[in-house]
Amino acid sequence: MKNFFITALGLFWGFQCAEAAEEKIIRISTDNTDLVLQVAENGRLYQTYLGEKLLHESDLKKLDWQIHPASDASVSPRGWEVCSGSGNEDFFEPALGVTHADGNASTWLYYVSSSTKAVEGGTQTDIHLRDDEYPVNVTLHYVAYEKEDVIKTWSEISHQEKKPVQLFRYASTMLYFNRPAYYLTEFSGDWAKEVQMSTQKLEFGKKVVDTKLGSRAAMHTQPFFMVGLEAPAAENQGEVLMGTLGWTGNFSFTFEVDNVGNLRVIPAINPNASVYELQKGEVFTTPEFIFTLSNKGTGEGSRRFQNWARNYQLKDGKGTRLTLLNNWENTGFDFNQNILVDLIKETKELGVDMFLLDDGWFGNKYKRSSDTAGLGDWDVTADKLPDGINALVEAAEKEGVKFGLWIEPEMVNPKSELFEKHPDWAIHYPNRETYYYRNQLVLDLSNPKVQDYVYGIVDKLLKENPGIAYFKWDCNSPITNIYSSYLKGAQGRLYIDHVRGVYNVMKRVKENYPDVPMMLCSGGGARCDYEALKYFTEFWCSDNTDPVERAYIQWGFSQFFPAKAMCAHVTSWNKNTSIKFRTDMASMCKLGFDIGLKEMAAEELEYCQLAVANWKRLQPVILDGVQYRLVSPYESNHMAVNYVSQDASKGVVFAYDIYPRFQEKLLPLKVKGLDPNKMYRVKEINLMPGTESTLEADGELFSGDYLMKVGLDVFGFRPTQSHVIELTAE
Secondary structure (H helix, E strand, C coil), X not given: CCCCCCCCCCCCCCCCCCCCCCCCEEEEECCCEEXXXXXXXXXXXXXXXXXECCCCHHHHHHCCXXXXXXXXXXXXXXXXXXXXXXXXXXXXXXXXXXXXXXXCCCCCEEEEEEEEEEECCEEEEEEEEEECCCCEEEEEEEEEECCCCEEEEEEEEEECCCCCEEEEEEECCCEEEECCCEEEEEEEEXXXXXXXXXXXXXXXXXXXXXXXXXXXXXXXXXXXXXXXXXXXXXXXXXXXXXXXXXXXXXXXEEEEECCCCEEEEEEEECCCCCCEEECCCCCEECCEEEEEEECEHHHHHHHHHHHHHHHHHCCCXXXXXXXXXXXXXXXXXXXXXXXXXXXHHHHHHHCCCEEEECCCCECCCCCCCCCCCCCCCCCECCCCCCCHXXXXXXXXXXXXXXXXXXXXCCEECCCCXXXXXXXXXXXXXXXXXXXXXXXXXXXXXXXXXXXXHHHHHHHHHHHHCCCEEEEEECCCCCCCCCCCCCCCCCHHHHHHHHHHHHHHHHHHHHHHCCCCCEEECECCECCCCCCHHHCCCEEECCCCCCHHHHHHHHHHHCCCCCHHHEEEEECCCCCCCCHHHHHHHHCCCEEEECCCHHHCCHHHHHHHHHHHHHHHHHHHHHHHCEEEEXXXXXXXXXXXXXXXXXXXXXXXXXXXXXXXXXXCCCCCECCCCCCCCCEEEEEEECCCCCCCCCCCCCCCEEEHHHHHHCCECCCCCCCCEEEEEEEEEC
């Protein structure tokens, strides 16, 4: 893509408007998608096209219909402005709202220049806009990842007014659509019921999906969505917009259908209680909004996101992942050094890579024996672990496994030494009765001293215990008692500067300890965004590990995330299901265990050891292969997913009978993504000891073409049964 520069107008304080150059079209392209922007005769920037890639560049010049309304020609073009400001002639939701130093709340942005440059994986386009009456500048950034068909966009806002201005809207972008109908699929729920998918038709007016939780921001709804264009989003057909915002704080998605049936999509930080005072020369950077526009359904869109994430966004996206044994479901807070050493031995026996010590290992004056005390005091509890963390690291090394540790460094219990010394470091009201969520408060990460303290927790642990190989980083409380002693009269910055402070800490950890993998956790799946995942290798999908519920949770998260980013553990939740069903459900993601081996029967332990060995052997296919969702639990009483290696030489099928109805019609399972001309050996794995496969096709050889067009009979009538099938090209 060529660089070009067009001067559209001058600054109001200096020079005169210059004539626009002939070239007025900005094309942002992937291999299959075009986003086309155009400078109109009035000098402002409009979207003229977003859709399937156009084959002929000459056609781009004909895409001006959307910025020339058929009504009164004397009226300025209305609608489809790329960064519509408040107070202009547009009657609908703006992307940018600024109250200037003189109290004027209008902003009209005009095109100044644009440029392109190559970046890792794609092409970045930067577009500079400026208000004609005030020294306010906006730079729009777009990165088009051509091969992955993903576009990432964000904006930067700055000004040179003599006094601060107030930002009351600051969207990452605006996208427009002109279709007969729009259907929004959102992902909402609560603790232990994350990413429940629901679809509704968008009619005239605004539908807003947002959060106001501050820190544990995605507890009630996740920061991603799908919009089916013309029809509800479907797995394998139809046009669908899939988008997600990289922001770990309050977010807002606005979907507005206007009076003539056009849709504008506005992803942003939620401006609730966040009128932001922007200083002269300060740059306000919005979060990255990442989207793909698929005309082959959500399955194709998901594969684009998963491939893009592994290649460019997820920390160590091309690396391997550690299987683990966690102690939480087994012991809770009730453990000591000897119990943990025994569990480390169980880690070795199970065959996983690492033992993870969860909550309850710290605090002395206020011991962490429940969730009411100790948060903030990150010294090892002497009577629980008399020889410290290093003794556990050494015990793990002796068994040939790694050692990981749970932390919750952004939080504090009022019953702690930290709170006694620095009550001003916690976010809480100075003049009202304090209310608590889970007996804790959130540390004020807008304060650089608090950032240093939180980073110091991780730094000290790793320096004193260099054998720590992994952190589970939790965040169990939203922000309550919303007041910052540090910000004083600038409380509108709190929600935003706090999240920026969280990122500052995460960046420092990654820069200084780049090889330490970390799990992003927040009372389950309340942190699941692609900005935080720049610093974390994976995230905890949910505290709910019931395998039936996990079918829906994992199906939902897979719409936007690769399997290697999604942690799934085998636990004792829903003991009515077999250890095989629980393990097979967890095996379709990054596998872990949170269960005591002593509560297992001998054959159950033997099965788990076999399943771990199979998962580790097939990790390259499951975590780095191409995923195909085959049967949805939302649309049937079953679920199935398959993965295929990049060279199509190996496949893994996960099939689950959830709650089949009596003698319901069972259909063959058609695999996807295979090479139709290769022959594949079908082999059921993960069988309980002493049992044989019930699949008629087990051990047989089939062409990829047959498996994709005819399929395999894998489903049955018994509730909570599962099959894991390995396909090997011969």
